[in-house]
Amino acid sequence: xxxxxxxxxxxxxxxxxxxxxxxxxxxxxxxIVLVPLVGLVAKTASLGWPQFWAIATDPRTLAAxxxxxxxxxxxxxxxxxxxxxxxxxxxxxxxxxxxxxxxxVDLPFALPTAVAGIALTAIYxxxxxxxxxxxxxxxxxxxxxxGIFIALVFIGLPFVVRTVQPVIEDMDREIEEMAATLGAxxxxxxxxxxxxxxxxxxxxxxxxxxxxxxxxxxxxIFIAGNIPYVSEIAPLLIVxxxxxxxxxxxxxxxxxxxxxSFVLLFxxxxxxxxxxxxxxxx
Amino acid sequence: xIDKAFTLTRRHGLIAAVALSVTAFAAPALADTTxxxxxxxxxxxxxxAYDEAFAAYWKExxxxxxxxxxxxGGSGAQARAVIDGLEADVVTLALAADIDAIAxxxxxxxxxxxxxxxxxxxxxxxxxxxxxxxxxxxxxxxWDDLIKDGVQVITPNPKTSGGARWNYLAAWAYANETFxxxxxxxxxxxxxxxxxxxxxxxxxxxxxxxxxxxGIGDVLLSWENEAFLAQKELGPDQFExxxxxxxxxxxxxxxxxxGNSDKKGTTKVAQAYLDYLYSDPAQKIIxxxxxxxxxxxxxxxxxxxxxPEVKLVTIDDPQFGGWAKVQPTHFADGxxxxxxxxxxx
Numbered sequence: 001x002x003x004x005x006x007x008x009x010x011x012x013x014x015x016x017x018x019x020x021x022x023x024x025x026x027x028x029x030x031x032i033v034l035v036p037l038v039g040l041v042a043k044t045a046s047l048g049w050p051q052f053w054a055i056a057t058d059p060r061t062l063a064a065x066x067x068x069x070x071x072x073x074x075x076x077x078x079x080x081x082x083x084x085x086x087x088x089x090x091x092x093x094x095x096x097x098x099x100x101x102x103x104x105v106d107l108p109f110a111l112p113t114a115v116a117g118i119a120l121t122a123i124y125x126x127x128x129x130x131x132x133x134x135x136x137x138x139x140x141x142x143x144x145x146x147g148i149f150i151a152l153v154f155i156g157l158p159f160v161v162r163t164v165q166p167v168i169e170d171m172d173r174e175i176e177e178m179a180a181t182l183g184a185x186x187x188x189x190x191x192x193x194x195x196x197x198x199x200x201x202x203x204x205x206x207x208x209x210x211x212x213x214x215x216x217x218x219x220x221i222f223i224a225g226n227i228p229y230v231s232e233i234a235p236l237l238i239v240x241x242x243x244x245x246x247x248x249x250x251x252x253x254x255x256x257x258x259x260x261s262f263v264l265l266f267x268x269x270x271x272x273x274x275x276x277x278x279x280x281x282x
Numbered sequence: 283x284i285d286k287a288f289t290l291t292r293r294h295g296l297i298a299a300v301a302l303s304v305t306a307f308a309a310p311a312l313a314d315t316t317x318x319x320x321x322x323x324x325x326x327x328x329x330x331a332y333d334e335a336f337a338a339y340w341k342e343x344x345x346x347x348x349x350x351x352x353x354x355g356g357s358g359a360q361a362r363a364v365i366d367g368l369e370a371d372v373v374t375l376a377l378a379a380d381i382d383a384i385a386x387x388x389x390x391x392x393x394x395x396x397x398x399x400x401x402x403x404x405x406x407x408x409x410x411x412x413x414x415x416x417x418x419x420x421x422x423x424x425w426d427d428l429i430k431d432g433v434q435v436i437t438p439n440p441k442t443s444g445g446a447r448w449n450y451l452a453a454w455a456y457a458n459e460t461f462x463x464x465x466x467x468x469x470x471x472x473x474x475x476x477x478x479x480x481x482x483x484x485x486x487x488x489x490x491x492x493x494x495x496x497g498i499g500d501v502l503l504s505w506e507n508e509a510f511l512a513q514k515e516l517g518p519d520q521f522e523x524x525x526x527x528x529x530x531x532x533x534x535x536x537x538x539x540x541g542n543s544d545k546k547g548t549t550k551v552a553q554a555y556l557d558y559l560y561s562d563p564a565q566k567i568i569x570x571x572x573x574x575x576x577x578x579x580x581x582x583x584x585x586x587x588x589x590p591e592v593k594l595v596t597i598d599d600p601q602f603g604g605w606a607k608v609q610p611t612h613f614a615d616g617x618x619x620x621x622x623x624x625x626x627x
Contacts (some may be wrong), residue, residue, distance in 0.1 A: 059624075127497040143481045143498065226439060226482040228623055239484070240441045243358035245365070245383055246615050 037258065043251040055252045060228055061237065068234040069260060071145060072213035075152035080206045083160025084198065090161070091168040105161045108154055113218030120151055121223040143225030148233065151219040156209030163205035167198055200276045207268040214261055314347045315551050320370035322357035322444050322534070323487040324508040328571040329374070335567055336558050340551065348551055356485035357444030364539065371543045371552040374536040376444020379605035381537050390541025404533040405559035406573035409594055410452040412524040413493065413502040413509040420500045424526050425456040428501060429474045436499035437479055438489045440619055444534070445486035447613060449503040451602065452530040455595040459528055463601070473622035494521070505532065507572035510588065531594040
């Protein structure tokens with residue numbers, strides 16, 4: 001009885017037992033996320049600094065990391081812009097086949113990434129449907145960093161659409177109408193009223209698409225060409241180190257990727273929190 | 283925002299759960315014995331035919347039903363999977379070095395595995411040839427044509443593919459002979475060759491697809507069997523095989539992974555599976571699938587005519603000194619391949 005009373009500050013919850021649920025959450029997270037990541041770092045730690053530094057500053061590692069993070073950032077940026085437009089169209093307009101298009105947005109989630117990679121390569125290679133026209137203009141898409149970028153845009157799209165879409169759904173149209181009656185033109189309405197509301201959701205979508213793209217392997221290796229220093233992504237370099245039975249180097253590159261991703265996601269989270277506070281929207 | 287993200291993951295979770303339950307129901311429980319043969323890329327068709335023949339032979343001999351599961355991929359990646367715990371009963375890989383690595387890292391294969399079966403445990407051999415477009419528009423006849431201006435060469439990455447290592451070594455053997463053993467010039471040639479490579483796939487099958495389906499490149503450096511297969515699948519009116527003046531005797535070996543098979547109780551049938559590769563019917567299947575049989579006498583002479591006479595250097599030639607030496611010298615991190623690739627940027 002006394003015990004129950006002492007926990008009375010706690011809000012009643014549907015699932016009983018705070019200790020139990022917290023314990024489960026921690027155990028589950030540890031088994032699935034923390035332990036493997038600690039193992040990764042521990043394996044890297046066995047290297048020692050000089051060796052780790054040599055791997056980290058190897059020109060090939062740097063080129064691969066630059067490509068992976070650079071292409072992912074650009075692809076996530078493009079997705080933020082066009083994903084927003086797709087989400088907007090899906091929420092605000094009625095047109096035949098809308099539900100089919102809405103469902104199609106999820107395809108990159110469900111499709112095995114290798115299938116996506118092969119399909120994209122078939123279309124964008126110099127004798128593919130689109131690649132053949134690009135080739136006439138002297139543009140090579142498949143087997144260059146452009147191909148990597150396209151694959152990363154493909155797999156990242158649903159992350160932006162699905163995070164922004166519900167926020168647009170929740171937005172009151174009256175606010176836009178109000179802005180219009182107060183004399184704002186459409187441009188002003190979009191940039192002063194609509195976009196600020198969407199910034200936190202857009203940042204989340206960007207972060208999710210970015211994180212997914214950095215680790216993407218299957219869809220990229222088919223279209224990348226995999227030329228060292230040119231179109232070799234960091235995950236492929238990890239696989240190459242593994243097939244050389246060089247586990248230490250593989251985990252070292254993985255740890256660098258983990259660290260960079262963490263820092264970037266953390267920065268995006270801060271930015272998101274800041275914009276939410278400043279703009280006062282969720 | 284957080285709960286929006288949760289809807290995402292929840293949807294994923296649901297898909298995963300459905301997928302899992304479907305696989306669980308689909309898992310068959312029919313066979314008496316199941317063997318797992320972990321192999322490399324271009325052996326898909328060969329082992330598909332061989333597995334059928336072996337299962338029939340074993341059924342007749344012992345009454346046991348045996349099902350053979352196949353796993354294919356880049357040879358290096360496959361070896362790593364076995365090292366990391368993939369429970370292969372037998373490995374049939376592209377390189378002795380890959381099986382050596384399994385032996386060294388896990389002890390599941392004895393160090394002297396190559397002596398356990400005839401012909402260094404290689405029931406079939408192959409070589410490296412060129413596949414070019416019909417009519418050979420770039421006039422490619424031999425290795426020195428590959429480094430001419432405007433010629434694009436397709437080969438997988440020697441880091442991940444066994445076939446690509448044979449490609450590399452065949453090119454090396456040519457240059458070594460041409461330049462009378464001058465290593466600087468040999469390196470220079472092989473380095474130049476890789477500057478003509480626009481796409482490095484991770485496995486031999488990927489490279490074949492790049493060349494044949496995507497139309498990239500002027501010449502594919504390919505296993506001989508893979509070249510014949512591509513020609514057969516796509517009609518001989520599209521591609522031609524060019525046999526260079528010199529090539530390498532590619533010896534893809536097989537071995538029992540006793541550490542796994544003992545545990546699973548499959549050692550007897552797994553050993554029989556490998557032994558039967560040397561039987562007459564198996565050698566016939568091997569030749570039909572465009573591999574050079576270890577026992578040519580067992581094979582229909584008409585099938586042998588396919589294989590052109592070509593000067594073949596072996597891995598044990600003094601310029602290479604066997605896999606134990608070639609592997610660290612050429613293909614380890616920082617080895618010759620990495621060194622000659624660097625200026626290519």
